[in-house]
Amino acid sequence: AQSVTQLDSHVSVSEGTPVLLRCNYSSSYSPSLFWYVQHPNKGLQLLLKYTSAATLVKGINGFEAEFKKSETSFHLTKPSAHMSDAAEYFCVVSVNAGNNRKLIWGLGTSLAVNP
Amino acid sequence: ETGVTQTPRHLVMGMTNKKSLKCEQHLGHNAMYWYKQSAKKPLELMFVYSLEERVENNSVPSRFSPECPNSSHLFLHLHTLQPEDSALYLCASSQGTGQGYEQYFGPGTRLTVT
Numbered sequence: 644a645q646s647v648t649q650l651d652s653h654v655s656v657s658e659g660t661p662v663l664l665r666c667n668y669s670s671s672y673s674p675s676l677f678w679y680v681q682h683p684n685k686g687l688q689l690l691l692k693y694t695s696a697a698t699l700v701k702g703i704n705g706f707e708a709e710f711k712k713s714e715t716s717f718h719l720t721k722p723s724a725h726m727s728d729a730a731e732y733f734c735v736v737s738v739n740a741g742n743n744r745k746l747i748w749g750l751g752t753s754l755a756v757n758p
Numbered sequence: 759e760t761g762v763t764q765t766p767r768h769l770v771m772g773m774t775n776k777k778s779l780k781c782e783q784h785l786g787h788n789a790m791y792w793y794k795q796s797a798k799k800p801l802e803l804m805f806v807y808s809l810e811e812r813v814e815n816n817s818v819p820s821r822f823s824p825e826c827p828n829s830s831h832l833f834l835h836l837h838t839l840q841p842e843d844s845a846l847y848l849c850a851s852s853q854g855t856g857q858g859y860e861q862y863f864g865p866g867t868r869l870t871v872t
Contacts, residue, residue, distance in 0.1 A: 677860060686762070686848060686863035733801070744855055748801040 645670045647736050649749035657757050662706075662721040664752045666734030669715060675737040676717045678708055681751075682730045690732075693717065704728070729756045760784055762864035764849050770870045773839060779867045781832040781849030787862070789855045790832040792824060795846040795866070807832060808855050839871045 650665040668674060678690040691702025698710045704727075708719045717734060734749040762783045771777050783790060792804040806814035807826040821843075823835040832849055846868050850861040 679863075684865075684868075686764075686865040687850075689860045689862070692860050744859075746803065746861075750798070750800055 645674075645736060645738050645745070645747050647734055647747050647749040649732075649734050649752050651752050652750065653753045653755070655755040655757060656724045658726055659723050662719070662724045662728065662754065664719040664732050664734075664754065666717045666719065666749060667715055668717060668734075668736045668747075670736060670738050672738050676708075676710060677735040677737065678702065678706070678717075678719050679733045679735060680730045681733065687733065690719070724754075724756045726756050726758065729754055762849060762851055762862050764847075764864035764867050766867060767865065768868045768870075770872060771836070771839065772872055773841075775839075776835070776837040778836065779834040779847055779849075779869075781834075781864055783830055783832075783849075783851035783862070783864075785851055785853075785862060787851040787853050788829050789852045789859075790826060790829075791850040791852075791861060792822075792832065792834050793848040793850065795848055801848070804834075806855065813855065836869075839869075841871050844869055844871045 646669045648667045656662055676693040679687040680690050681687045690706050691700045693700045693710045701707045706721045708717050710717050731751045731753050733751050736747045738745050765780045789808045791806050794802040794804055803816050804818045805824045810826045821838050825833040846866045848866045849864040852859040852861045
């Protein structure tokens, strides 16, 4: 069965320090993977996506993620956190299910950035 | 207007009311979606439209009725809702419905059912 697990429901970092948001997936097929961000009272915004090209994917706002098939992981990182990065982050797996596509959403990780 | 817009942004309605949520996408996409976002739960896909045809309905109660008059507009008609239907309702669009297509989201409508 396909699934997505975001390993931390809350992450707190200091401004200027690295960010690591962890995501593991389970899929019988070669998946596409996405990270979305949701700022308070706003819709979801795509940060980056992996679709079987380069395993290290660069996104907006300095974020990047590495697809590791052997570890079934797609962790999101940023070298230096900014106050504006405080938001909810969602890891998403897209898998083909017969003739349809199915998106499986993680429960989200709330990122707090302290001054 | 750019991207995906939703109106209203906030809605309070009684259980006997009838209201509609509106979504409009300005991206030239041909697929549109309704999602329900509740606290502590994964995002729930409600409906999918591709080329104005409903292609997915995920066991949503009949008190929610979608309408897609053209590829740019999507409505969600609401009637006799329950308090547990209070949530953030998100609209999204994508170029296609294949595996690699990312979805673009609107800001959502925060619905409170009293």
